[in-house]
Amino acid sequence: MTQSLSRRLFLHAAGAGAASVWIPRPGNVKGYTAAEMRQRAVNDRLEVGISKWDLDTPCLCVDLDRLERNLDRMQTTVTRNGIASRPHAKTHKCPAIARLQLATGSVGICTAKISEAEVMFEYGIEQVLMTTVNVTPRKIRRAMLLRKRCDGFTQAVDTAANARDLSAAAKEAGVVADIVVDVDPGGHRTGITAGGPALELAQLVDTMPGLRLRGLLCYDGGAQHVTGFDDRRRRALTRLEAAADTAAQMTRAGLDTGIFSGGGTGTYNIDHETPGLTDVQVGSYVFMDAQYRAIGGKDSPDVYNDFEMALTVLTTVLNAQYAGRATTDAGAKANTINRPWPIVVGETGITFTSGSDEFGTIRYEADASRVYAVGDKLELIVSHCDPVVNLYDQLYGVRGDVVEVVWPIAGRGKSI
């Protein structure tokens, strides 16, 4: 797998059968009932093989050729740089894509929530690092139940009190829970302070019954969207310095630092410079979006084109009877209201906004490349992929214009 992902591997990894409809392994499927899967299989089969332009809209599509090239580009780069990828499933919430990531070399996936981890495991994903702490008794119980079934489940901790709660719950559940210490990169959003506090917590976890220390994580979300490669590099490396020192101290103290996870799509080709870092929690690279497009790349200051725009929303024009504008069927409930606004694929001089819940608004500039009629369909590059994916129940995988697979977004709405 150096140049591209073969179609054979693609279909194999995604679990697709002869009809190219992705049906998860029966033994592991709990996200959909058997009856529901049968119904899905009927509905999905109707849509496989048709042109994407015949789909009802608004709908969410991923260009499979681009997705495969994005997977390959990421894996090739991190491998060359001596680190691994541990992609974040909060972006795609789609077990089929998680499988592709694992099949092409990722060491595991990350999830943001326990419900997301549960659904990924139910669909057969067994290497799951949950990057958020579980603090309530109900969530801790769920995490231990998951750990009991899933050998590869690892969770984050960022206070001594939480470590004690996890230890007690692990003992009660009869499991040994794998733990990473979440270290704050300085944004104070999550994690414990690097240096002494983090080291002390790691030592505590290491000695507690029912817990097994596996390393640390340090994610600086803010660094990912810094515009300009040099500024982004400076920010990312500076913000991870203290965590790297902590990792070195942990190693010297004889603690496990087998996992030192951090970084994302914006810094995937920077993070290997942080000493000791083992893997990047990259998410958006599979799909890309207008927000990432704007940050600029290492070799292209204006547009971040390391990865291709693979995710689009299709929408239909509903009203075209007024000068200078048109209305489509994809509003905030199909696009979110993130900025920059979605980009109309293949056109110039046309702006699209989704400030209205149910309707998208097209406005034509003087040099607009076309004027739409009622019933015309257009394709949008989404503003921010993660929350847009979270609005849809299924993702149409298209090759050229043809629908090849229909993937359930099984993690949609799993925000608990």
Add this chain to the structure above:
Amino acid sequence: MTQSLSRRLFLHAAGAGAASVWIPRPGNVKGYTAAEMRQRAVNDRLEVGISKWDLDTPCLCVDLDRLERNLDRMQTTVTRNGIASRPHAKTHKCPAIARLQLATGSVGICTAKISEAEVMFEYGIEQVLMTTVNVTPRKIRRAMLLRKRCDGFTQAVDTAANARDLSAAAKEAGVVADIVVDVDPGGHRTGITAGGPALELAQLVDTMPGLRLRGLLCYDGGAQHVTGFDDRRRRALTRLEAAADTAAQMTRAGLDTGIFSGGGTGTYNIDHETPGLTDVQVGSYVFMDAQYRAIGGKDSPDVYNDFEMALTVLTTVLNAQYAGRATTDAGAKANTINRPWPIVVGETGITFTSGSDEFGTIRYEADASRVYAVGDKLELIVSHCDPVVNLYDQLYGVRGDVVEVVWPIAGRGKSI
């Protein structure tokens, strides 16, 4: 039902059984499979009767006492003003609430999308006005199939070409489709121009085989959120003047104007002044939100308190180890990024933002009424109810602090 909705009616209308779990009528349920409903019933029963503070978070709750008072306040007012309510289900996407609205006097419900109309009908709602046009062959076919099963389904049209398409599809499906002409209030988002063009379209519909003209609609979304009652009243009445003239012309021409639907929560006590208007498409009044709170009421310039804040998101503090701030588990995927930001219930000097996908951020002002610890739960009034509801699969109905019902948000994600 002049003062309040009795508990008996509430449970009856919502279809709740002895265990207070809402199970839709078996004959009409197609949104959930039987197996899925059994699983839901088990899960939901576990949560009915517990304190809302014991729910896993983030979760969406509606205060049932407030909801009932909001229903009563709306119905009492429109009845006194000689018009009807035809609430918009795009707000709640919840068949149980649609039933409560019908049980307390609403003449029907509205939906924004064909998939929303389908799911409402599947859950037993039979009076459905779809306020958006169906323009593609697939959607028109779906609309005719729905009309075939649902006597009370009426749909909008705003071009002659679309009327011809609907007529052909109705004939093919062997139905007579009920139609309202959608009239543009001047925003040019949807609808045909009032006066001559609208009258001509109404006459065309009236003569076309397979179609039956039922009247018109004219919805000015922009008027709903105009701050200040007098400005809002002026805008709403001005914007509907031309549609009212059109309605009068239609009546004089012998056309049916039995439906002249318009208006919303912001103008519910204004719209009866528009001559000929029959009903208001009110939505947000059932829940309310921070956006509506800010528009000011007739008797209270600063806060719109005609209806009570009934909808909240519960969230849990995950990180409280840094001065001046805390992090919770409800970010943009639980709250959207609409402004104003959500309001923390019962506290002062505490701001909450949900700009981050997975995490909410609390910041304390100098006079903050409290400081949170890890595991503490707080309640948020949402910014804009419609898109927030669209993120959740279920709505917890709570009375006081106790979970009384768990309602499926069956229309969630039905944006097609």
